[in-house]
Amino acid sequence: MDFEPKIIAFCCNWCAYPAADLAGIARIQYPAGIRIIRVLCSGMVHPEMVINAFNNGADGVMILGCHPGECHYLDGNVKALARSEMIIELLDDFGFEPERFLITWISSTEAAGFAHVVTEMSERIKRLGPNPVNPAATTI
């Protein structure tokens, strides 16, 4: 059976989400397993949201924000990055591979960049296999 990873992507309202929108308008292909959640800023993604996503069976989680220095709220993405270092550390404690999590920056015009990043993430999760909390993980 083919494994199509479910990936939650928290996209910031000002850069990553418009990029995803543009990718759609331009009909750029990317994996269907990406579930986009629009947030106002990457800096508002509490670590609990990430861990919750994993606990509920997401195979991967991404936080996509504006490039450093281009945050709509000046330094939200810097805060997100500081938190992400912590999330990567903590994932191990909660029993998930840190590689299942990714933070990266996309500007609102980088539609191809968005597609590239999520495709690469999807490939990476495919190599890791399903989230260990999923019942499917034991059968595959």
Next chain:
Amino acid sequence: MTLTIRVAEEWLHSCSGCEIAILNTGESLLELLEHLDIVHMPVLMDHKLSGQLGEKEQLTVPEADVGIVSGGVANEEHVEILLEMRKKCTTLIALGTCATHGGIPAMANEWPMQQCLTTVFSTPSTDSCSVPDQEVPLFLDRVYATDEKVAVDILIPGCPPDPDTIKHVLTALIQRTEFKLPSKSVCDTCPTVRKGKGETDKVRRFLDNADYRADQPPDTMRCLLEQGLLCMGPVTAAGCARHGAPQCITARVPCRGCFGPVRQKGNQLLDMMNALASNGIDFKSLIDRKSLLRFSGAHGRIRKRRFKVKGIRQR
């Protein structure tokens, strides 16, 4: 309206500290007892689950209006007693952090049960013997909180719970009135001096002493978190404060988090680490961060360690 209510009490994976907290209500217990008809409470009185002469074949708890359960759920007997309590009691109270969040015993959840048993039964310092498997209840795969196994009506955390809260809840149940449990964090009940963040960038060890003057009350002491001590006040439910300050703060040591998370679904480890990271404190200076879940390891918050997958790196 004052009525007499029938009370059944059971202890599961616990230390009897919660029952001592009930007794610690002090003189007001005498007033309470006039309206409490305790029909079952093995910790304090002789009443056996299998009948006084062992004549009953199944565990039986008498019918009661209020059931109080302390302790988490770790073996099959605990499950059986808990289900029986739920069946016979109209209102079920989970008393103490073990019952509400797993408590100290749930720290075992980090390892597979087999490994815990091996550690206990065959360390180099003990005479090795086999793990008993006859006539003792089997362990579950991990330690559970009571509300993971049955529906619980009232959750009273605390290690031990505050006697005043117990009195407040029992009085309300007797008088059929409303009651209110503390819903804020320990910091909301803490009088120490807060000057704002930004001065500390590292966490000091718990063994370090705080700066304070012993002859001055706690409200003249600087907030322990601002002193760089890892105080779990911001991520811990209130309810321990007496004489105007949380009890650990009165003893001039940081909060250890014994009331569990502020919200029932909260995660003390995540919330504390998030607070540190977003305030520019180096979270790597915190040694053994997993122990932040020392009181709330049930509900799957503490997970078993996993084997690392090699060959894939973070970008």
